[in-house]
Amino acid sequence: GEDVEQSLFLSVREGDSSVINCTYTDSSSTYLYWYKQEPGAGLQLLTYIFSNMDMKQDQRLTVLLNKKDKHLSLRIADTQTGDSAIYFCAESVRYNTDKLIFGTGTRLQVFP
Amino acid sequence: GAVVSQHPSWVICKSGTSVKIECRSLDFQATTMFWYRQFPKQSLMLMATSNEGSKATYEQGVEKDKFLINHASLTLSTLTVTSAHPEDSSFYICSAPQDSGRRDTQYFGPGTRLTVL
Numbered sequence: 610g611e612d613v614e615q616s617l618f619l620s621v622r623e624g625d626s627s628v629i630n631c632t633y634t635d636s637s638s639t640y641l642y643w644y645k646q647e648p649g650a651g652l653q654l655l656t657y658i659f660s661n662m663d664m665k666q667d668q669r670l671t672v673l674l675n676k677k678d679k680h681l682s683l684r685i686a687d688t689q690t691g692d693s694a695i696y697f698c699a700e701s702v703r704y705n706t707d708k709l710i711f712g713t714g715t716r717l718q719v720f721p
Numbered sequence: 722g723a724v725v726s727q728h729p730s731w732v733i734c735k736s737g738t739s740v741k742i743e744c745r746s747l748d749f750q751a752t753t754m755f756w757y758r759q760f761p762k763q764s765l766m767l768m769a770t771s772n773e774g775s776k777a778t779y780e781q782g783v784e785k786d787k788f789l790i791n792h793a794s795l796t797l798s799t800l801t802v803t804s805a806h807p808e809d810s811s812f813y814i815c816s817a818p819q820d821s822g823r824r825d826t827q828y829f830g831p832g833t834r835l836t837v838l
Contacts, residue, residue: 617763640824651725651829652814695763707753707818707827708770714763 613700613712620718627685629715631698636679638700642709643672643683646695655683655696685717693719724748725817727830734805735838742800742833744771744815750795751817756788759812759832771798771815805837 612634621627633641642657658665658672658681665672671684681698695716699709724747734740744754754771769790770778777790787809789801798817802809813833819826 642824644829649831651831652816653829654825654827657824697765705770706824707821708755708767709816709827710767711757711765714765716763 613698613710615696615698615712615715617713618716618718620720621688623688623690623719623721625688627683627688627692627717627719629683629685629696629698629717631681631683631712633679633681633698633700633710633712635700635703635710636676637703639703639706640701641672641674641681642699642701643670643681644697644699644711646697646714652697688717688719690719690721693717725815725828725830727813727815727833729833730831731834731836733836733838736806737804739801739803740805740835742802742813742815742835744798744800744817744830746796746817746819746828749817749819751798751819752795753821754792754798754815754817756790756798756800757814757816759814761811765814768800773798802835805835807837810835810837 614632643655644652669686673682695714697714698712702708726745728743752773756768757765759765768783771790771792773792779785792798816829
């Protein structure tokens with residue numbers, strides 16, 4: 610079955626880089642995602658990566674995928690206080706790529 | 722961009738009563754919607770897949786008689802928590818994919834916080 614794990618908390622200083630890690634178990638996942646959750650707002654898609662890619666960069670965000678180790682990471686460069694939120698990784702299931710299994714979420718706290 | 726709304730935003734009810742939560746896609750049609758439950762320590766659990774015009778598909782361990790899902794139209798899915806108890810208190814979130822062929826068009830509602838007294 611699918612299982613996605615993340616560390617619960619991360620605290621960084623403003624301006625530093627943040628790296629949020631995720632491990633998953635379903636090697637047949639075709640897409641892996643990163644979502645951001647802020648209070649009172651719906652989950653916001655940050656980026657996604659196809660399983661045959663190793664890396665994807667989008668402005669301050671860099672996603673690294675190690676398919677062999679089933680490890681996904683999100684790096685946020687020049688982290689700002691507005692980046693403080695809960696970050697979820699998610700994998701799509703093999704038989705329905707709209708169906709997502711979410712990780713446990715990582716609360717990112719950015720301090721000045 | 723497309724928007725998914727939920728109603729109500731929060732609800733408080735007495736133990737034993739039933740509560741209905743609505744999920745609407747505001748400017749697109751969704752033949753499928755998903756319902757999630759978010760526990761206090763953050764984790765988001767997929768409860769069921771709501772299918773327009775047919776029965777919902779429930780994840781393992783989710784009681785279908787407890788959490789009734791009805792997808793009556795292409796823009797509305799409802800989740801009814803029947804005979805609610807304090808352990809059902811949680812944050813319920815729905816999502817709807819606008820275009821199954823695209824990875825970046827699944828939209829999430831803002832969530833409904835249910836508190837059962």
